[in-house]
Amino acid sequence: MTLARPPAHPFDLRRLVGDVRGIHLADAIAGFLFSASAPVAIILTASQQGGLAEADIASWLFGCYFINGLISLVFCLAYRQPLVFFWTIPGTVLVGQALGHLTFAQVIGAYLATGLLLLIIGLSGWMRVCMSRLPMPIVMAMVAGVFLQFGLNLIFALRDGAIIAVPMVAVFLLLSVLPRLGRRLPPVIGALVVGILAIAFTGDFNLGEASPFILARPNLYVPEFSWTAMAELVLPLAITVLAAQNAQGFVILEAAGHRPPVNAITAASGIGSLVAALFGAISSCLAGPVNAIISSTGDRERHYLAGVIVAVLSLLFGIFAPAFTRFMLAMPKVFIAALAGLALLRVLERAFVISFGGSFTLGAVVCFLVTVANVPVFSIGAPFWAVLVGLAVSWLLERGDFKTLAAPPRDDNPPRPDAP
Numbered sequence: 001m002t003l004a005r006p007p008a009h010p011f012d013l014r015r016l017v018g019d020v021r022g023i024h025l026a027d028a029i030a031g032f033l034f035s036a037s038a039p040v041a042i043i044l045t046a047s048q049q050g051g052l053a054e055a056d057i058a059s060w061l062f063g064c065y066f067i068n069g070l071i072s073l074v075f076c077l078a079y080r081q082p083l084v085f086f087w088t089i090p091g092t093v094l095v096g097q098a099l100g101h102l103t104f105a106q107v108i109g110a111y112l113a114t115g116l117l118l119l120i121i122g123l124s125g126w127m128r129v130c131m132s133r134l135p136m137p138i139v140m141a142m143v144a145g146v147f148l149q150f151g152l153n154l155i156f157a158l159r160d161g162a163i164i165a166v167p168m169v170a171v172f173l174l175l176s177v178l179p180r181l182g183r184r185l186p187p188v189i190g191a192l193v194v195g196i197l198a199i200a201f202t203g204d205f206n207l208g209e210a211s212p213f214i215l216a217r218p219n220l221y222v223p224e225f226s227w228t229a230m231a232e233l234v235l236p237l238a239i240t241v242l243a244a245q246n247a248q249g250f251v252i253l254e255a256a257g258h259r260p261p262v263n264a265i266t267a268a269s270g271i272g273s274l275v276a277a278l279f280g281a282i283s284s285c286l287a288g289p290v291n292a293i294i295s296s297t298g299d300r301e302r303h304y305l306a307g308v309i310v311a312v313l314s315l316l317f318g319i320f321a322p323a324f325t326r327f328m329l330a331m332p333k334v335f336i337a338a339l340a341g342l343a344l345l346r347v348l349e350r351a352f353v354i355s356f357g358g359s360f361t362l363g364a365v366v367c368f369l370v371t372v373a374n375v376p377v378f379s380i381g382a383p384f385w386a387v388l389v390g391l392a393v394s395w396l397l398e399r400g401d402f403k404t405l406a407a408p409p410r411d412d413n414p415p416r417p418d419a420p
Contacts, residue, residue, distance in 0.1 A: 003123070004261035006078035020305050023298045028309035030186055031293040035086055035310075036317060036324075037192045038343030041336045042150075044328055046092050050099025050107075056280055058325040059219040063281025066216070066318025069311045071272050071284065075265070076307035081258045082295045083265065084307050085272060086287040086314075089344070090240040093146045094383055095282055098233055101376065104280065105224035110233035112223055114283050115273030117238050122267025135401070137355045138390040139243050141364035142236070142383050144351035145371025147344050154341025161334025164198045168338045186293070188343050195335050204332045214323045218279045232376075232384050239387070241269055241285040249286035256295040256303070260286070359401040363394030 040061065047057045068085040075083035095107055157165040168191040175187040182190075246265060253260045265286050272284030294306035317324060328336070355364040367390025374382045394401060 003264045003267065004079075006261075007080065009080070016305070016308070019302060020309070021298065021302070024294075024302065024306040025309060027294045027296065027298070028306040028313070030189065031084070031290040031306065032310050032313040032317075033189050033192075034186060034293065035287065035290050035314070038188050038339045039086070039089055039092075040324070040328055041340040042089055042092050042343070044336055045150075045340055046096030046099065049096040050104060052099070052104060054322075054325060054329065055217075055219060056104065057329070058216065058322040059221075060280045060282070061321040061325055062216045062218040062318045063276035063279035064318075065314045065321065067272055067276040067279070067281065068284050069314030069318060071268055072307060072314065073311035075268065076304045076311060079261060079264075080301070080304050081253065081260060082256075082291050082303040082307040083253075083260065084287045084290045084294065084310050085268065085284050086290065087276075087282050088237065088240045088245050088285045089347075090143050090146060090245070091237045091282055093150065094233065094236055094240065097146070097374070097383075098229070102226070102229050102232070103224065105221065106226040106229040107233065108221050108277050108280060109223035109225040110229045110237065111277035111281075111283060112274060113225070113230055113234045114237040114241075115270045115277060117234060117270070118241060118273055118283070119267055119270025121238075121242070122263050122265070122270055125263050134239070134243060135360045135363070135391070135394065136243060137358065137360040137364040138367050138387060138394060139239055140351040141355040141367040141390060142371050142386050143240070144348060144355055145368045145386065146383060147348045147351060148372060150337075150341050150344045151348050153337040154345070157334040157337040157341065161332060161338075163202055164195055164204070164332065164334050165338040167198050168192075168195045168335075168342065170194075172342050183296075188339070191342050192339060195339060199332065199335060214320060216319050216321045218321075220278055221280050223277070236383050236387065237283050241273075241283050242266070245285035245288060248288035249291055252288050252292045253295060256292075257300045258295065258303070359404060360390075360394045360398055362397055363390040363392075366390050366393045 043060060043064070044057065047060060052060075064087045068087065072084045075081075075085070098107060154165075154169075158169065171194045172187045172191040175182040175185060175190045246262075246269065249265075250260050250262060269284045269286070273282075276282070276284055290310060291307070294310060295303045298306075355361075355368065367386045370386035370389050371383050376382060377385055
Protein backbone atom coordinates (compact mmCIF):
# COMPACT_ATOMS: atom_id res chain seq x y z
CA MET A 1 0.00 0.00 0.00
CA THR A 2 1.35 3.42 -0.97
CA LEU A 3 -1.47 5.33 0.76
CA ALA A 4 -1.42 5.84 4.51
CA ARG A 5 -4.52 4.47 6.21
CA PRO A 6 -6.24 6.94 8.53
CA PRO A 7 -6.29 5.96 12.20
CA ALA A 8 -9.38 4.13 13.36
CA HIS A 9 -11.51 6.20 15.73
CA PRO A 10 -15.25 6.69 16.29
CA PHE A 11 -16.92 9.85 15.03
CA ASP A 12 -18.62 11.73 17.87
CA LEU A 13 -20.13 15.04 16.74
CA ARG A 14 -20.95 16.17 20.29
CA ARG A 15 -17.38 15.59 21.45
CA LEU A 16 -16.02 17.23 18.30
CA VAL A 17 -17.98 20.41 18.94
CA GLY A 18 -17.15 20.33 22.63
CA ASP A 19 -13.41 20.15 21.92
CA VAL A 20 -13.43 23.38 19.90
CA ARG A 21 -11.81 26.28 21.76
CA GLY A 22 -11.66 29.98 21.00
CA ILE A 23 -8.12 29.67 19.68
CA HIS A 24 -9.26 27.15 17.07
CA LEU A 25 -12.07 29.43 15.94
CA ALA A 26 -9.75 32.47 15.75
CA ASP A 27 -7.09 30.56 13.78
CA ALA A 28 -9.72 29.14 11.44
CA ILE A 29 -11.23 32.55 10.71
CA ALA A 30 -7.79 34.06 10.07
CA GLY A 31 -6.84 31.18 7.77
CA PHE A 32 -10.10 31.32 5.87
CA LEU A 33 -9.96 35.11 5.45
CA PHE A 34 -6.50 34.68 3.98
CA SER A 35 -7.85 32.22 1.41
CA ALA A 36 -10.91 34.37 0.65
CA SER A 37 -9.08 37.65 0.10
CA ALA A 38 -5.94 37.88 -2.03
CA PRO A 39 -6.26 34.41 -3.65
CA VAL A 40 -9.73 35.38 -4.88
CA ALA A 41 -8.24 38.60 -6.26
CA ILE A 42 -5.70 36.48 -8.16
CA ILE A 43 -8.51 34.36 -9.65
CA LEU A 44 -10.33 37.53 -10.72
CA THR A 45 -7.19 38.86 -12.37
CA ALA A 46 -6.61 35.59 -14.24
CA SER A 47 -10.23 35.25 -15.34
CA GLN A 48 -10.37 38.84 -16.57
CA GLN A 49 -7.23 38.25 -18.64
CA GLY A 50 -9.23 35.57 -20.45
CA GLY A 51 -12.39 37.66 -20.69
CA LEU A 52 -14.50 35.16 -18.75
CA ALA A 53 -18.11 36.01 -17.91
CA GLU A 54 -19.30 36.57 -14.35
CA ALA A 55 -21.09 33.20 -14.36
CA ASP A 56 -17.83 31.48 -15.33
CA ILE A 57 -15.98 33.18 -12.47
CA ALA A 58 -18.69 32.25 -9.96
CA SER A 59 -18.55 28.62 -11.12
CA TRP A 60 -14.74 28.70 -10.84
CA LEU A 61 -15.00 29.94 -7.25
CA PHE A 62 -17.66 27.32 -6.44
CA GLY A 63 -15.34 24.55 -7.59
CA CYS A 64 -12.36 25.97 -5.72
CA TYR A 65 -14.17 26.36 -2.41
CA PHE A 66 -16.93 23.78 -2.31
CA ILE A 67 -15.04 20.81 -3.79
CA ASN A 68 -11.86 21.51 -1.82
CA GLY A 69 -13.95 22.20 1.28
CA LEU A 70 -15.38 18.68 1.04
CA ILE A 71 -11.91 17.14 0.62
CA SER A 72 -10.57 19.18 3.55
CA LEU A 73 -13.44 18.10 5.79
CA VAL A 74 -12.88 14.42 4.99
CA PHE A 75 -9.09 14.56 5.46
CA CYS A 76 -9.16 16.61 8.66
CA LEU A 77 -11.65 14.23 10.26
CA ALA A 78 -10.08 11.04 8.91
CA TYR A 79 -6.41 11.78 9.70
CA ARG A 80 -6.98 14.11 12.70
CA GLN A 81 -4.53 16.60 11.19
CA PRO A 82 -4.93 20.13 9.78
CA LEU A 83 -5.13 19.07 6.12
CA VAL A 84 -6.86 21.93 4.31
CA PHE A 85 -7.00 21.87 0.51
CA PHE A 86 -7.50 24.81 -1.83
CA TRP A 87 -6.03 25.49 -5.27
CA THR A 88 -2.69 26.28 -6.84
CA ILE A 89 -2.06 30.03 -6.85
CA PRO A 90 1.01 29.85 -9.15
CA GLY A 91 -1.07 27.72 -11.50
CA THR A 92 -3.81 30.35 -11.50
CA VAL A 93 -1.33 32.99 -12.61
CA LEU A 94 -0.10 30.59 -15.30
CA VAL A 95 -3.63 29.97 -16.54
CA GLY A 96 -4.33 33.71 -16.67
CA GLN A 97 -1.54 34.04 -19.22
CA ALA A 98 -2.72 30.98 -21.17
CA LEU A 99 -6.29 32.28 -21.44
CA GLY A 100 -4.96 35.03 -23.67
CA HIS A 101 -4.54 32.50 -26.51
CA LEU A 102 -6.39 29.35 -25.36
CA THR A 103 -10.12 28.84 -24.96
CA PHE A 104 -11.58 28.10 -21.55
CA ALA A 105 -12.65 24.65 -22.78
CA GLN A 106 -9.05 23.87 -23.78
CA VAL A 107 -7.80 24.99 -20.37
CA ILE A 108 -10.38 22.75 -18.67
CA GLY A 109 -9.14 19.83 -20.76
CA ALA A 110 -5.66 20.52 -19.41
CA TYR A 111 -7.11 20.63 -15.87
CA LEU A 112 -8.50 17.12 -16.33
CA ALA A 113 -5.22 15.77 -17.70
CA THR A 114 -3.34 17.38 -14.78
CA GLY A 115 -5.74 15.81 -12.29
CA LEU A 116 -5.22 12.37 -13.84
CA LEU A 117 -1.44 12.80 -13.69
CA LEU A 118 -1.58 13.84 -10.01
CA LEU A 119 -3.81 10.86 -9.19
CA ILE A 120 -1.38 8.44 -10.87
CA ILE A 121 1.60 9.94 -9.02
CA GLY A 122 -0.22 9.72 -5.70
CA LEU A 123 -1.43 6.13 -6.13
CA SER A 124 1.93 4.94 -7.44
CA GLY A 125 3.91 6.40 -4.56
CA TRP A 126 6.19 8.36 -6.91
CA MET A 127 5.60 11.70 -5.18
CA ARG A 128 8.81 11.81 -3.15
CA VAL A 129 10.86 10.38 -6.01
CA CYS A 130 9.55 12.96 -8.49
CA MET A 131 10.22 15.80 -6.06
CA SER A 132 13.78 14.63 -5.46
CA ARG A 133 14.62 14.51 -9.18
CA LEU A 134 13.32 17.97 -10.09
CA PRO A 135 15.73 20.91 -9.58
CA MET A 136 13.76 23.32 -7.44
CA PRO A 137 15.82 26.42 -8.41
CA ILE A 138 14.76 26.05 -12.05
CA VAL A 139 11.11 25.41 -11.17
CA MET A 140 10.99 28.37 -8.79
CA ALA A 141 12.65 30.59 -11.41
CA MET A 142 9.65 29.87 -13.65
CA VAL A 143 7.35 30.72 -10.73
CA ALA A 144 9.27 33.96 -10.10
CA GLY A 145 8.96 34.93 -13.75
CA VAL A 146 5.21 34.28 -13.75
CA PHE A 147 4.69 36.20 -10.49
CA LEU A 148 6.83 39.17 -11.50
CA GLN A 149 3.93 40.94 -13.21
CA PHE A 150 1.91 40.87 -9.99
CA GLY A 151 4.74 42.64 -8.19
CA LEU A 152 4.88 45.24 -10.94
CA ASN A 153 1.10 45.67 -10.81
CA LEU A 154 1.45 46.56 -7.12
CA ILE A 155 3.80 49.40 -8.09
CA PHE A 156 1.42 50.54 -10.82
CA ALA A 157 -1.45 50.50 -8.31
CA LEU A 158 0.52 52.87 -6.06
CA ARG A 159 0.94 55.15 -9.06
CA ASP A 160 -2.62 54.98 -10.42
CA GLY A 161 -4.67 54.66 -7.22
CA ALA A 162 -2.53 55.99 -4.38
CA ILE A 163 -5.50 56.91 -2.19
CA ILE A 164 -6.42 53.22 -1.99
CA ALA A 165 -3.12 51.42 -2.49
CA VAL A 166 -0.87 53.52 -0.22
CA PRO A 167 -2.90 52.88 2.98
CA MET A 168 -3.02 49.17 2.12
CA VAL A 169 0.76 48.97 1.73
CA ALA A 170 1.32 51.06 4.88
CA VAL A 171 -0.82 48.77 7.03
CA PHE A 172 0.77 45.67 5.47
CA LEU A 173 4.23 46.98 6.40
CA LEU A 174 3.13 48.00 9.90
CA LEU A 175 1.68 44.58 10.70
CA SER A 176 4.78 42.92 9.22
CA VAL A 177 7.12 45.06 11.38
CA LEU A 178 5.11 44.30 14.54
CA PRO A 179 4.96 40.49 14.60
CA ARG A 180 2.91 40.27 17.81
CA LEU A 181 0.20 42.43 16.25
CA GLY A 182 0.63 40.67 12.91
CA ARG A 183 -0.15 37.30 14.50
CA ARG A 184 -3.49 38.66 15.67
CA LEU A 185 -4.25 40.38 12.38
CA PRO A 186 -2.30 38.94 9.41
CA PRO A 187 -0.82 41.70 7.22
CA VAL A 188 -2.79 40.70 4.13
CA ILE A 189 -6.06 40.76 6.10
CA GLY A 190 -5.17 44.18 7.50
CA ALA A 191 -4.50 45.46 3.98
CA LEU A 192 -7.86 44.06 2.86
CA VAL A 193 -9.75 45.84 5.65
CA VAL A 194 -7.98 49.16 5.11
CA GLY A 195 -8.52 48.89 1.37
CA ILE A 196 -12.26 48.41 1.84
CA LEU A 197 -12.37 51.43 4.16
CA ALA A 198 -10.48 53.49 1.59
CA ILE A 199 -12.94 52.43 -1.12
CA ALA A 200 -15.84 53.40 1.11
CA PHE A 201 -14.21 56.80 1.67
CA THR A 202 -13.68 57.45 -2.04
CA GLY A 203 -16.99 55.93 -3.13
CA ASP A 204 -15.20 54.03 -5.88
CA PHE A 205 -17.48 51.00 -5.72
CA ASN A 206 -19.62 50.03 -8.70
CA LEU A 207 -21.95 47.18 -7.85
CA GLY A 208 -23.85 47.52 -11.12
CA GLU A 209 -27.03 45.53 -11.61
CA ALA A 210 -27.82 43.20 -8.76
CA SER A 211 -27.23 39.56 -9.68
CA PRO A 212 -30.43 37.49 -9.72
CA PHE A 213 -28.53 34.60 -8.16
CA ILE A 214 -27.14 34.55 -4.63
CA LEU A 215 -26.80 30.79 -4.25
CA ALA A 216 -24.44 28.87 -6.51
CA ARG A 217 -25.64 27.67 -9.88
CA PRO A 218 -22.36 26.12 -11.08
CA ASN A 219 -21.79 25.48 -14.77
CA LEU A 220 -20.82 22.07 -16.09
CA TYR A 221 -18.28 22.44 -18.87
CA VAL A 222 -17.47 20.20 -21.81
CA PRO A 223 -13.67 20.04 -22.07
CA GLU A 224 -11.69 20.33 -25.27
CA PHE A 225 -8.52 18.27 -25.41
CA SER A 226 -5.92 20.26 -27.31
CA TRP A 227 -2.33 19.11 -27.69
CA THR A 228 -1.22 22.72 -27.52
CA ALA A 229 -2.98 23.28 -24.20
CA MET A 230 -1.72 19.95 -22.85
CA ALA A 231 1.89 20.73 -23.72
CA GLU A 232 1.68 24.24 -22.31
CA LEU A 233 -0.23 23.62 -19.07
CA VAL A 234 -0.25 20.03 -17.80
CA LEU A 235 3.38 19.69 -16.72
CA PRO A 236 3.69 23.25 -15.32
CA LEU A 237 0.39 22.89 -13.44
CA ALA A 238 1.47 19.55 -11.97
CA ILE A 239 4.80 21.07 -10.95
CA THR A 240 3.11 24.00 -9.20
CA VAL A 241 0.88 21.59 -7.26
CA LEU A 242 3.67 19.20 -6.29
CA ALA A 243 6.62 21.56 -5.88
CA ALA A 244 5.24 25.02 -5.15
CA GLN A 245 2.19 24.03 -3.05
CA ASN A 246 2.09 20.50 -1.65
CA ALA A 247 5.81 20.39 -0.82
CA GLN A 248 5.48 23.65 1.10
CA GLY A 249 2.50 22.27 3.00
CA PHE A 250 4.37 19.07 3.90
CA VAL A 251 7.30 21.02 5.34
CA ILE A 252 5.00 23.31 7.33
CA LEU A 253 3.00 20.45 8.84
CA GLU A 254 6.07 18.35 9.66
CA ALA A 255 7.63 21.36 11.38
CA ALA A 256 4.47 21.63 13.51
CA GLY A 257 4.82 17.99 14.59
CA HIS A 258 2.39 16.36 12.17
CA ARG A 259 3.07 13.62 9.64
CA PRO A 260 0.99 14.38 6.55
CA PRO A 261 0.11 11.37 4.36
CA VAL A 262 2.09 12.48 1.32
CA ASN A 263 0.79 10.03 -1.26
CA ALA A 264 -2.82 10.23 -0.08
CA ILE A 265 -2.70 14.03 -0.29
CA THR A 266 -1.26 13.86 -3.80
CA ALA A 267 -3.97 11.42 -4.89
CA ALA A 268 -6.64 13.62 -3.31
CA SER A 269 -5.22 16.61 -5.20
CA GLY A 270 -5.75 14.60 -8.37
CA ILE A 271 -9.32 13.61 -7.52
CA GLY A 272 -10.16 17.16 -6.46
CA SER A 273 -8.66 18.51 -9.68
CA LEU A 274 -10.72 16.11 -11.79
CA VAL A 275 -14.01 17.02 -10.09
CA ALA A 276 -13.33 20.76 -9.79
CA ALA A 277 -12.37 20.95 -13.46
CA LEU A 278 -15.94 20.04 -14.43
CA PHE A 279 -17.01 23.35 -12.87
CA GLY A 280 -14.17 25.32 -14.46
CA ALA A 281 -11.92 25.39 -11.37
CA ILE A 282 -8.16 25.00 -11.37
CA SER A 283 -6.17 22.12 -9.84
CA SER A 284 -6.49 21.30 -6.13
CA CYS A 285 -3.56 21.22 -3.71
CA LEU A 286 -2.61 21.31 -0.04
CA ALA A 287 -2.86 24.90 1.24
CA GLY A 288 0.49 25.76 2.84
CA PRO A 289 -0.24 29.24 4.27
CA VAL A 290 -3.67 28.29 5.63
CA ASN A 291 -2.35 25.13 7.28
CA ALA A 292 0.51 27.18 8.72
CA ILE A 293 -1.96 29.56 10.35
CA ILE A 294 -4.20 26.88 11.87
CA SER A 295 -1.27 24.80 13.15
CA SER A 296 0.66 27.69 14.70
CA THR A 297 -0.95 27.76 18.15
CA GLY A 298 -2.72 25.51 20.62
CA ASP A 299 -2.54 21.79 21.28
CA ARG A 300 -1.13 19.89 18.30
CA GLU A 301 -3.65 17.07 18.71
CA ARG A 302 -6.49 19.57 18.24
CA HIS A 303 -5.13 21.51 15.27
CA TYR A 304 -7.45 19.54 13.01
CA LEU A 305 -10.46 21.21 14.65
CA ALA A 306 -9.46 24.53 13.09
CA GLY A 307 -9.15 22.70 9.78
CA VAL A 308 -12.70 21.40 10.14
CA ILE A 309 -13.96 24.96 10.73
CA VAL A 310 -12.08 26.23 7.66
CA ALA A 311 -13.63 23.42 5.61
CA VAL A 312 -17.14 24.36 6.73
CA LEU A 313 -16.52 28.04 5.93
CA SER A 314 -15.23 27.02 2.50
CA LEU A 315 -18.40 25.05 1.82
CA LEU A 316 -20.50 28.09 2.70
CA PHE A 317 -18.34 30.35 0.52
CA GLY A 318 -18.82 27.97 -2.39
CA ILE A 319 -22.59 27.90 -1.91
CA PHE A 320 -22.75 31.73 -1.97
CA ALA A 321 -20.09 32.12 -4.69
CA PRO A 322 -22.23 34.35 -6.99
CA ALA A 323 -22.74 36.95 -4.27
CA PHE A 324 -19.02 37.05 -3.42
CA THR A 325 -18.13 37.23 -7.11
CA ARG A 326 -20.39 40.24 -7.65
CA PHE A 327 -18.90 41.97 -4.60
CA MET A 328 -15.29 41.46 -5.69
CA LEU A 329 -15.97 42.50 -9.29
CA ALA A 330 -17.40 45.79 -7.97
CA MET A 331 -14.06 46.67 -6.39
CA PRO A 332 -11.71 49.04 -8.29
CA LYS A 333 -8.89 47.39 -10.22
CA VAL A 334 -6.18 49.08 -8.13
CA PHE A 335 -7.58 47.38 -5.01
CA ILE A 336 -7.41 43.94 -6.65
CA ALA A 337 -3.91 44.64 -7.99
CA ALA A 338 -2.60 45.89 -4.64
CA LEU A 339 -4.13 43.01 -2.68
CA ALA A 340 -2.81 40.35 -5.06
CA GLY A 341 0.63 41.97 -5.18
CA LEU A 342 0.94 42.14 -1.39
CA ALA A 343 -0.20 38.53 -1.02
CA LEU A 344 2.43 37.31 -3.49
CA LEU A 345 5.27 39.52 -2.24
CA ARG A 346 6.72 36.94 0.15
CA VAL A 347 6.14 34.16 -2.36
CA LEU A 348 8.03 36.14 -5.00
CA GLU A 349 10.86 36.73 -2.52
CA ARG A 350 11.04 33.02 -1.69
CA ALA A 351 11.05 32.11 -5.38
CA PHE A 352 14.03 34.40 -6.02
CA VAL A 353 15.94 33.12 -2.97
CA ILE A 354 15.47 29.47 -3.95
CA SER A 355 16.25 30.15 -7.61
CA PHE A 356 19.44 32.14 -7.23
CA GLY A 357 20.75 31.24 -3.79
CA GLY A 358 22.55 27.97 -4.46
CA SER A 359 22.86 25.41 -7.25
CA PHE A 360 21.47 25.47 -10.81
CA THR A 361 21.78 29.26 -10.85
CA LEU A 362 22.59 29.62 -14.56
CA GLY A 363 19.71 27.36 -15.57
CA ALA A 364 17.47 29.35 -13.23
CA VAL A 365 18.53 32.68 -14.79
CA VAL A 366 17.79 31.39 -18.29
CA CYS A 367 14.46 29.93 -17.15
CA PHE A 368 13.50 33.25 -15.55
CA LEU A 369 14.39 35.26 -18.66
CA VAL A 370 12.47 32.95 -20.99
CA THR A 371 9.43 33.15 -18.70
CA VAL A 372 9.50 36.95 -18.46
CA ALA A 373 10.02 37.32 -22.23
CA ASN A 374 6.73 35.39 -22.61
CA VAL A 375 7.33 34.40 -26.23
CA PRO A 376 5.19 31.38 -27.21
CA VAL A 377 6.67 28.76 -29.54
CA PHE A 378 4.36 26.55 -31.63
CA SER A 379 1.47 28.26 -29.78
CA ILE A 380 2.78 26.84 -26.48
CA GLY A 381 3.32 29.39 -23.72
CA ALA A 382 6.72 30.49 -22.46
CA PRO A 383 6.64 28.89 -18.95
CA PHE A 384 6.74 25.38 -20.44
CA TRP A 385 9.72 26.21 -22.65
CA ALA A 386 11.39 28.08 -19.82
CA VAL A 387 11.62 24.95 -17.66
CA LEU A 388 12.89 22.83 -20.58
CA VAL A 389 15.49 25.40 -21.65
CA GLY A 390 16.61 25.94 -18.04
CA LEU A 391 17.04 22.19 -17.54
CA ALA A 392 18.98 21.91 -20.80
CA VAL A 393 21.34 24.75 -19.87
CA SER A 394 21.99 23.26 -16.43
CA TRP A 395 22.56 19.81 -17.93
CA LEU A 396 25.16 21.23 -20.30
CA LEU A 397 26.91 23.73 -18.03
CA GLU A 398 26.01 22.76 -14.43
CA ARG A 399 26.06 18.98 -14.68
CA GLY A 400 27.70 18.61 -11.29
CA ASP A 401 24.65 20.09 -9.57
CA PHE A 402 22.56 17.11 -10.67
CA LYS A 403 24.70 14.86 -8.48
CA THR A 404 23.12 16.48 -5.41
CA LEU A 405 19.70 15.13 -6.37
CA ALA A 406 18.88 11.87 -4.58
CA ALA A 407 15.63 10.02 -4.19
CA PRO A 408 14.27 9.74 -0.63
CA PRO A 409 12.40 6.65 0.54
CA ARG A 410 8.93 5.99 -0.87
CA ASP A 411 7.30 6.06 2.56
CA ASP A 412 3.93 7.66 3.05
CA ASN A 413 4.14 7.18 6.83
CA PRO A 414 7.35 8.84 8.08
CA PRO A 415 7.79 8.76 11.85
CA ARG A 416 6.74 11.75 13.91
CA PRO A 417 9.58 14.14 14.74
CA ASP A 418 9.15 13.31 18.42
CA ALA A 419 8.74 9.56 17.96
CA PRO A 420 11.19 7.33 19.85
